[in-house]
Amino acid sequence: MATNGLAQHVFDVERRRMEREEVFYRTMLTATGGATVPVDLVNISRTGFMARTDAPLTEGTRARIRLPVTSEVDARIVWALGGRVGAEFREPIEPLTYFKLLAALPRGN
Numbered sequence: 042m043a044t045n046g047l048a049q050h051v052f053d054v055e056r057r058r059m060e061r062e063e064v065f066y067r068t069m070l071t072a073t074g075g076a077t078v079p080v081d082l083v084n085i086s087r088t089g090f091m092a093r094t095d096a097p098l099t100e101g102t103r104a105r106i107r108l109p110v111t112s113e114v115d116a117r118i119v120w121a122l123g124g125r126v127g128a129e130f131r132e133p134i135e136p137l138t139y140f141k142l143l144a145a146l147p148r149g150n
Contacts, residue, residue: 060086064146070094071113073103080106080126085146087139089116089129098126109145111138 061084070092071077078096085091090106098104102118106128115131134142 060088061091062086062143062146062148064143064148066108066146068107070096070098070107071105072096072098082106082108082146083125085142087130087133087136089119089127091125091127093125095124104128108142110142 063084064082066082068080068082069077070080076096078094078098080092080094080096083091083093092106098118098121100118100120104116104118105113106116107113111134114134116128117131118126118128120127
């Protein structure tokens with residue numbers, strides 16, 4: 042990755058981090074092919090989430106995550122490292138729905 046590309050990547054990661062809310066929610070994620078695995082949702086934004094899991098999920102995997110208020114939301118795993126995964130939602134969650142979702146999720150530490 043070129044230096045400029047690396048700088049942009051770091052900027053994008055930091056920007057996403059600022060938008061995310063820390064939560065703790067045990068739920069299920071269904072990956073492409075139908076495998077359903079447990080995940081612990083760690084943080085969330087209107088555009089994605091980070092979760093912990095022992096499942097061998099890989100970058101590019103399409104998935105559906107079960108959430109309160111929204112039922113299931115389509116996502117794509119964008120990174121996986123050391124029992125953690127980061128994913129982006131196929132479509133951002135609408136603002137009003139997102140605030141209701143946040144109210145229904147237990148906050149992380």
